[in-house]
Amino acid sequence: MKIFAISDTHGRHEQVQIPExxxxxxxxxxxxxxxxxxxxxxxxxLFLIWLEKQPxxxxxxxxxxxxxxxxxxxxxxxxxxxxxxxxxxxxxxEIEGIKIFGSPYTPEYHNWAFNRSRNKxxxxxxxxxxxxxxxxxxxxxxxxxxxxSRDKNNHEHVGCSALLxxxxxxxxxxxxxGHIHHNGDxxxxxxxxxxxxxxxxxxVSCVKDGxxxxxxxxxxxxxxDNK
Numbered sequence: 001m002k003i004f005a006i007s008d009t010h011g012r013h014e015q016v017q018i019p020e021x022x023x024x025x026x027x028x029x030x031x032x033x034x035x036x037x038x039x040x041x042x043x044x045x046l047f048l049i050w051l052e053k054q055p056x057x058x059x060x061x062x063x064x065x066x067x068x069x070x071x072x073x074x075x076x077x078x079x080x081x082x083x084x085x086x087x088x089x090x091x092x093x094e095i096e097g098i099k100i101f102g103s104p105y106t107p108e109y110h111n112w113a114f115n116r117s118r119n120k121x122x123x124x125x126x127x128x129x130x131x132x133x134x135x136x137x138x139x140x141x142x143x144x145x146x147x148x149s150r151d152k153n154n155h156e157h158v159g160c161s162a163l164l165x166x167x168x169x170x171x172x173x174x175x176x177x178g179h180i181h182h183n184g185d186x187x188x189x190x191x192x193x194x195x196x197x198x199x200x201x202x203x204v205s206c207v208k209d210g211x212x213x214x215x216x217x218x219x220x221x222x223x224x225d226n227k
Contacts (some may be wrong), residue, residue: 001096006219007138007178008064008205009124012051013045016206022221024095025056028178028204029064029138031106035112037072044069052083058095060086062102064138064179065112067223070104072113073132088136098224099132105137106179107160114138122162128170133224137163143206144194145199145203146187153184167199173224175201177216182216183209190216 002021007028009016018025032155039070043044051059059079061105063070070087072206080087081145104114116124128135141164148158158180167175180188180203202220207213221225 001098002221002223003134004219004221005176005202005204006167006206007176007203008181008207009047009215010066010207010213011046012213012215013014013047014206015112016176018054018056019221020100023057024058024060025051025054026136026176027051027059027061028136028176029062030066030178031061031064032066032069035066035068035073038071040067040072041069044075048075048079048085049083049084058086058221060093060095060100060102061087062088062136062138063104063114065104065106065109065114067104068113069165070113087165090124090127092132098134099129100134101128101132102136103128107158112177118160119160122165125160125163125166127165130170132170132172133174135144135167135175137175137177138201139163139168140177140188141175141201144192145188145190146180146202149184149186168197170193171197171199173198173200174222175199176220177201177203178205181205181207181209181213191220
């Protein structure tokens with residue numbers, strides 16, 4: 001199975017170059033920008049029109065904090081299904097023996113979509129099954145490709161510590177996420193692996209913070225089976 005993963009295209013999905021021979025396309029959320037669900041609805045629909053046309057057998061997506069029209073149900077699961085798109089909202093799917101769990105939740109931040117307080121996220125992550133192969137979340141685990149800056153001299157890791165604890169316990173083959181873009185001199189997208197753990201972490205955010213959110217990354221390709 002040839003898999004290609006992206007996230008945080010923020011309306012720039014037409015700049016994505018999907019590798020030839022891709023069997024599955026994963027998008028880890030934030031395909032839109034505007035906070036108003038009514039206006040966000042239009043942005044998400046444009047993304048879905050583009051996604052439906054892509055010559056890929058399986059299209060698996062989750063929402064991000066910017067995709068407010070999905071949380072507000074302006075866009076429904078039927079809208080995805082009618083376009084041949086698999087939408088996961090904290091749920092599991094098995095595709096050709098590969099178990100994939102997708103969840104949109106991120107720590108609370110200015111009341112965007114699918115935000116939850118940090119002290120409640122542990123209970124949410126506890127329901128992720130132990131025997132999955134691929135975990136897709138919108139946000140990163142604490143300390144892994146999650147660096148942000150309050151100012152030039154103040155860097156911090158903004159991922160979720162409860163999510164990291166869960167991932168280190170279950171160790172899926174891959175963890176795919178986005179949410180925290182490249183910003184300033186914080187280089188977040190790419191892959192990372194912790195010594196003595198099997199999980200490959202991939203921040204697949206495609207844009208960089210700054211004027212007009214420049215498109216700087218074209219995703220992560222990998223191959224896997226169910227073994």
